[in-house]
Amino acid sequence: MIDAILSTIDRGQRFLVAAHGNPDGDALASTMALANALLEMGKEVVAYNQDGMSAELAFLPGASMVVDSLEANESFDAGFILDSGELRRAGSHLKDHCKSLVNIDHHPHSENFGSIYYVDESACATGALIYRILKKAGHSLSLPVATCIYTAILTDTGSFRYSNANPEAFEIASELVSLGVSPWDVSANIYENRPEKQLRLLTAALKTMIISDCGRLGAVSVTEQMLAETGTGPEHTDGLINYPRSIQGVKVALLFRQTDKDCFKVGFRSKGEVNVGDLARQLGGGGHHNAAGATLNGDLTSIQDMVFSRLQNLLP
Numbered sequence: 001m002i003d004a005i006l007s008t009i010d011r012g013q014r015f016l017v018a019a020h021g022n023p024d025g026d027a028l029a030s031t032m033a034l035a036n037a038l039l040e041m042g043k044e045v046v047a048y049n050q051d052g053m054s055a056e057l058a059f060l061p062g063a064s065m066v067v068d069s070l071e072a073n074e075s076f077d078a079g080f081i082l083d084s085g086e087l088r089r090a091g092s093h094l095k096d097h098c099k100s101l102v103n104i105d106h107h108p109h110s111e112n113f114g115s116i117y118y119v120d121e122s123a124c125a126t127g128a129l130i131y132r133i134l135k136k137a138g139h140s141l142s143l144p145v146a147t148c149i150y151t152a153i154l155t156d157t158g159s160f161r162y163s164n165a166n167p168e169a170f171e172i173a174s175e176l177v178s179l180g181v182s183p184w185d186v187s188a189n190i191y192e193n194r195p196e197k198q199l200r201l202l203t204a205a206l207k208t209m210i211i212s213d214c215g216r217l218g219a220v221s222v223t224e225q226m227l228a229e230t231g232t233g234p235e236h237t238d239g240l241i242n243y244p245r246s247i248q249g250v251k252v253a254l255l256f257r258q259t260d261k262d263c264f265k266v267g268f269r270s271k272g273e274v275n276v277g278d279l280a281r282q283l284g285g286g287g288h289h290n291a292a293g294a295t296l297n298g299d300l301t302s303i304q305d306m307v308f309s310r311l312q313n314l315l316p
Contacts, residue, residue, distance in 0.1 A: 025190065
């Protein structure tokens with residue numbers, strides 16, 4: 001598959017690089033890693049995300065080039081869709097702008113769209129796949145590209161704490177640091193550069209925390225009213241789920257985020273004993289064994305009761 005990707009790059013001149021909406025660190029950092037590398041190869045590149053570049057990742061080299069819309073007549077020789085699982089998560093309309101699509105992902109059950117399907121569930125992050133592609137191409141990793149790849153791996157492995165922090169993750173990170181990437185600078189930008197309003201939202205969210213009677217499920221919630229009162233947006237909810245997850249005895253943590261009057265996005269984080277990816281897919285969503293999500297309709301209490309019941313049946 002990598003050879004086919006390199007052939008696509010060689011033949012084309014104008015490329016689209018996109019990732020899923022409501023993007024996490026891997027999605028945006030992988031986008032910027034590939035976009036910067038293609039520019040260095042002399043290609044024309046448009047980096048796209050339907051929700052734009054998040055403020056906490058605006059330090060990434062080239063972040064200002066990310067756009068959240070495309071002109072109706074824009075055309076690309078190929079579109080690289082990263083970390084998306086399904087094309088609709090990045091934008092189904094993107095196929096209308098591209099002569100071909102390349103799916104690069106590490107999510108299980110990733111949709112087989114496009115002409116090239118490069119999916120490896122064993123990869124720690126999509127950023128690791130971008131690294132493999134660039135190494136096979138013989139492309140010398142510049143500091144901007146290295147910084148983006150390091151950020152992708154750092155964020156998707158939970159600062160090398162999650163089970164996907166495999167040997168390859170550390171091997172790549174070691175090489176990138178040797179090329180000049182500063183772990184301190186990257187970590188400080190991600191974890192020590194939060195706006196005050198995000199901490200106000202955290203305060204409100206923690207007041208909603210509930211723990212199941214068995215002590216193995218924990219959850220926090222964010223409503224539209226909470227976002228409005230704190231002047232925050234969906235991007236400021238990133239990391240909230242880690243608070244119930246950090247509680248002793250909790251095996252699965254959840255974040256319920258309201259997106260409409262009777263609609264909530266549910267994020268799942270497992271410590272390994274429960275496959276939340278399977279449950280999320282049953283609920284119409286998707287994700288990994290330990291990290292997944294789904295969108296559910298109904299009032300918050302009913303959704304929480306249903307999800308907790310489903311999870312309790314999965315607990316060992």
